[in-house]
Amino acid sequence: MIPSPTNSVTELERYAELAEWQPEIARSSDVAVRLMRCSDGELPDLLAAARAAKERFKPGIVTYSRKVFIPLTNLCRDYCGYCIFRRDPGQPGARTMTPEEVLAVARAGEALGCTEALFSLGDKPELLFPEMRAALERLGYKSTLHYLEAMCELVLRETSLLPHPNPGLMSGEWIHRLATVSPSMGLMLETTNAELMRPGAAHDNAPDKAPSKRLRTIAEAGKQKVPFTTGLLIGIGETVEDRVDTLLAIRDLHRRYGHIQEVIVQNFRAKPEIAMAEQPEPSHGEMLRAVAVARLLMPKVNIQAPPNLSEPYYDDLLDSGINDWGGVSPLTPDYINPEKPWPHVEQLRRRTEAKGFELRQRLPAYPEFLPALMAKPGLLSERLHAAVDQQGLARRAA
Numbered sequence: 001m002i003p004s005p006t007n008s009v010t011e012l013e014r015y016a017e018l019a020e021w022q023p024e025i026a027r028s029s030d031v032a033v034r035l036m037r038c039s040d041g042e043l044p045d046l047l048a049a050a051r052a053a054k055e056r057f058k059p060g061i062v063t064y065s066r067k068v069f070i071p072l073t074n075l076c077r078d079y080c081g082y083c084i085f086r087r088d089p090g091q092p093g094a095r096t097m098t099p100e101e102v103l104a105v106a107r108a109g110e111a112l113g114c115t116e117a118l119f120s121l122g123d124k125p126e127l128l129f130p131e132m133r134a135a136l137e138r139l140g141y142k143s144t145l146h147y148l149e150a151m152c153e154l155v156l157r158e159t160s161l162l163p164h165p166n167p168g169l170m171s172g173e174w175i176h177r178l179a180t181v182s183p184s185m186g187l188m189l190e191t192t193n194a195e196l197m198r199p200g201a202a203h204d205n206a207p208d209k210a211p212s213k214r215l216r217t218i219a220e221a222g223k224q225k226v227p228f229t230t231g232l233l234i235g236i237g238e239t240v241e242d243r244v245d246t247l248l249a250i251r252d253l254h255r256r257y258g259h260i261q262e263v264i265v266q267n268f269r270a271k272p273e274i275a276m277a278e279q280p281e282p283s284h285g286e287m288l289r290a291v292a293v294a295r296l297l298m299p300k301v302n303i304q305a306p307p308n309l310s311e312p313y314y315d316d317l318l319d320s321g322i323n324d325w326g327g328v329s330p331l332t333p334d335y336i337n338p339e340k341p342w343p344h345v346e347q348l349r350r351r352t353e354a355k356g357f358e359l360r361q362r363l364p365a366y367p368e369f370l371p372a373l374m375a376k377p378g379l380l381s382e383r384l385h386a387a388v389d390q391q392g393l394a395r396r397a398a
Contacts, residue, residue, distance in 0.1 A: 032244040032297060036289045043285065050292035050321030053299045058323045062352050063362040063393065066345070067116035067327035068109030068161070071335045072097055072148060075132050076122025078206035081275040082236055082268055085336050086122055089131035096135050099154060105332065106155045112330045115387055115394050116364040117161040119148060120335065123168030123208040145174050152181040156379060160387060164229075164327075164364040169208050172220045179226050183365040183373050183384060184261060186229030187221075189214050192249050193242040202236040202276060215249060222257025227369040231264030231304070234290050235282035243290055247297050254301060261366045262302045264326065265291045267309050269337055284313055288320045295321030302366055307348060308340040315351040324362070325352075360393050367392025 035046055073096040076086035087094035106117050126132040126144055141147040145167060152163035163182040170178070178185055192211045196203045203209040221228045232246040254260035267282050287310060295303050304324040307314035328342045352359040363384070365373060370392050374384045389395045
């Protein structure tokens, strides 16, 4: 029997308040698990509390980032059961972009009012594929991360776009290097359940998805005070307890370092081409519950959910406490979920306004993280000063 959601929500909110000054007593996993399992009849109370928490945090607005998606290379040494992005050398669609291609996409996005260049790529493919090592040598770089660094710098130097790289696991040295050419970066934690690396599970044959390694990278970014995006992926074989544990791990890192600028709650979508084609997708209700609990566990952190993965009911996510839609591109597809196009910005605006919020365009780094970034001298700071308005949002807001 699930306790009254009103009581559970109140308890969780109390934990959240206590966590501001007594984090050692704020282990609220039992309450969060109960809420994620609440009945449909109890769900409205949970959503109302989450939306109220969002309004206390950032009232009246919901943001998004107008971006171009730059798939620098889709070669990857990890074989995740849900991934349609990765390729082996020689497979149809396998490619590594040239600098000219990168710059062409960035300039086209700039003409459409984009402010973010989202770099996505496989994790260190040169460690597995001699073809990638040869390609990097032809381009004049030692590793994929060296090439990424150069392409971030190219976009920063030649356009008004701001890079946001997602390169996988990184050392402290690489986080430092990439932070000089990008205001923010990201790595999805996805799950803390290492059992999903067992044979036949979602992360079988995906060594870079070990939760301990990903937590180490996120922590290292925190030590360097890099605004960081992370999140969880639901529906890949994890339990409700795993979802809560993943959220709590992220919360603990943010409590320690204060650098988690955004938590993405992303739902698995099945595709015919993937190993997990028969895996059931999480329900819309599961998604709403996960987002709402994320909001209540982290009331002062930006919570995001991709609208294209919850079409046609993505506006319901506004009732569960999100304050951001993530990156939306007027130019490039979602290469991770190409069968799920992003909504047009005007449609996104209409549906956001119908829920009572104003849609505003932000930069890759959120407003609360910009003052520290802009205080540092250099080209990155200059680009941020040119792109930001008085509220810390995108100057060319659409």
